[in-house]
Amino acid sequence: MKILIADDDKNLRKVLLNELFDEGFDADVAENGIMAMDLLERGDYDVLVLDLNMPGLNGLDVLRKIKTLEISIEVIILTGHATVSSAIEAMKLGAYDFLTKPFRVEELKAIAKKAFEKKQLVHENLVLRTQIKRQSPTGQIITKSPLILEILESVKKVAMSDYPVLIQGESGVGKELIAKAIHEASGRVDGPFIPINCGAIPENMLESELFGHEKGAFTGAYSKKPGLLEIADRGILFLDEISELTLKLQGKLLRVIETGRFFRMGGTKENSVNVKFISATNKNIKGGVERANFRTDLYYRISTITLHIPPLRERREDILLLVEHIIKNTSVFKKKNFTSEALKVLIEHSWPGNVRELQNVVRMALILSKNDVIEPCDLPCDLIVEREMPGDRLEEVEKEHILRVLKEAGGRKGKAAEILGVDPKTLYRKLVNFGVGE
Numbered sequence: 001m002k003i004l005i006a007d008d009d010k011n012l013r014k015v016l017l018n019e020l021f022d023e024g025f026d027a028d029v030a031e032n033g034i035m036a037m038d039l040l041e042r043g044d045y046d047v048l049v050l051d052l053n054m055p056g057l058n059g060l061d062v063l064r065k066i067k068t069l070e071i072s073i074e075v076i077i078l079t080g081h082a083t084v085s086s087a088i089e090a091m092k093l094g095a096y097d098f099l100t101k102p103f104r105v106e107e108l109k110a111i112a113k114k115a116f117e118k119k120q121l122v123h124e125n126l127v128l129r130t131q132i133k134r135q136s137p138t139g140q141i142i143t144k145s146p147l148i149l150e151i152l153e154s155v156k157k158v159a160m161s162d163y164p165v166l167i168q169g170e171s172g173v174g175k176e177l178i179a180k181a182i183h184e185a186s187g188r189v190d191g192p193f194i195p196i197n198c199g200a201i202p203e204n205m206l207e208s209e210l211f212g213h214e215k216g217a218f219t220g221a222y223s224k225k226p227g228l229l230e231i232a233d234r235g236i237l238f239l240d241e242i243s244e245l246t247l248k249l250q251g252k253l254l255r256v257i258e259t260g261r262f263f264r265m266g267g268t269k270e271n272s273v274n275v276k277f278i279s280a281t282n283k284n285i286k287g288g289v290e291r292a293n294f295r296t297d298l299y300y301r302i303s304t305i306t307l308h309i310p311p312l313r314e315r316r317e318d319i320l321l322l323v324e325h326i327i328k329n330t331s332v333f334k335k336k337n338f339t340s341e342a343l344k345v346l347i348e349h350s351w352p353g354n355v356r357e358l359q360n361v362v363r364m365a366l367i368l369s370k371n372d373v374i375e376p377c378d379l380p381c382d383l384i385v386e387r388e389m390p391g392d393r394l395e396e397v398e399k400e401h402i403l404r405v406l407k408e409a410g411g412r413k414g415k416a417a418e419i420l421g422v423d424p425k426t427l428y429r430k431l432v433n434f435g436v437g438e
Contacts, residue, residue, distance in 0.1 A: 001116045002026045006036035007051035019105045033057025037065055041215050045073055047115045052079045052086050063093040069223035074115035141177050142325045145315035151307055159185035164257060164302045167280040169309030171423040172356030175280040179238045188276060191235030194228050199244035207249060208265055217266025233273045242279040243288055254298045312351040319347050326362040336366050338374045345376050349383050353422040360419060399434050
């Protein structure tokens with residue numbers, strides 16, 4: 001526990017510092033409110049012991065600034081008998097508790113420990129909210145494929161170590177599901193699982209999102225903010241689309257993986273974390289290394305253990321299982337089933353968007369079909385045409401299908417990619433190839 005003592009009484013500061021140090025607490029002191037705010041904005045403290053009656057910036061002013069800057073800390077107020085009303089006002093501003101002078105140091109220690117417990121609960125709630133906000137509706141792994149079952153056996157072994165893991169595979173194959181399976185089988189299962197899509201966030205925002213920032217680090221940074229690295233402490237950070245990181249961020253990430261230490265944006269204080277890193281990509285990172293788009297040292301660091309997830313077309317035995325699972329978990333007014341002819345179409349399709357594309361096709365058919373039985377005619381036309389079309393016509397059919405979906409999505413590429421079950425970057429590249437990209 002790290003405590004800051006802010007009081008203008010020199011003797012009291014000295015006594016409290018010695019007593020708290022003997023108890024094993026890490027404590028600093030400030031002789032006035034201005035110094036206290038300076039320390040709070042530069043450092044990370046769990047508990048603030050704050051005297052209300054200080055010259056210049058008094059205790060209530062400090063509390064108001066803490067609230068405005070959204071500094072995460074529990075505050076214990078120290079006050080004289082004559083200012084109990086001010087202490088009550090301080091409680092309204094968010095103080096944890098107050099003590100009237102003179103007080104017993106043992107009483108302060110007991111309150112400080114309880115305040116620290118509350119701070120830990122607040123942090124756990126922040127982790128939970130972050131996980132809920134970032135979690136995707138992926139569900140459990142549904143498979144009978146020998147290829148995937150072999151990977152799941154490897155997951156059990158991989159989970160036993162803290163070595164970085166690289167998961168490779170096409171978009172939509174379920175790389176995040178495998179990462180979550182590693183988390184659930186590991187000794188970090190009680191810690192957070194924090195996913196971040198490195199390709200979906202602009203570079204300047206991604207650095208702040210990962211490493212956090214200090215007040216004034218950039219325009220709009222009105223208060224310090226912990227990054228996902230800190231939130232993932234004692235758990236797993238899942239870096240999806242890691243190949244999209246810039247060389248600058250690759251260098252910063254490499255240092256964290258190697259040392260467990262980093263600086264927030266605009267910060268001078270080094271922070272430390274205990275995090276297991278799992279990365280994922282649908283690209284050939286080794287090719288990126290050869291083209292100087294990806295750091296060699298980072299590649300070898302993140303790929304200590306590498307898992308390759310096969311595409312759905314290489315494990316067609318999973319298609320019927322997945323269809324049954326999707327039907328079971330899709331809300332429709334009436335129970336619907338696919339005819340054997342429709343299922344044959346699904347089994348024979350090449351599924352470039354993998355499980356994500358299959359999920360979208362099945363859900364769309366369940367929701368939009370007018371009958372209780374789904375026929376081949378209820379499926380997207382490109383699935384039917386693909387079975388009968390020569391190879392040189394497939395690209396033309398694909399183009400027509402993509403443009404039709406884009407039109408139905410009102411020109412919104414993100415929505416069209418979601419419907420098609422492909423990564424937005426994949427859709428953008430296809431549109432450029434078709435000569436209709438921006």
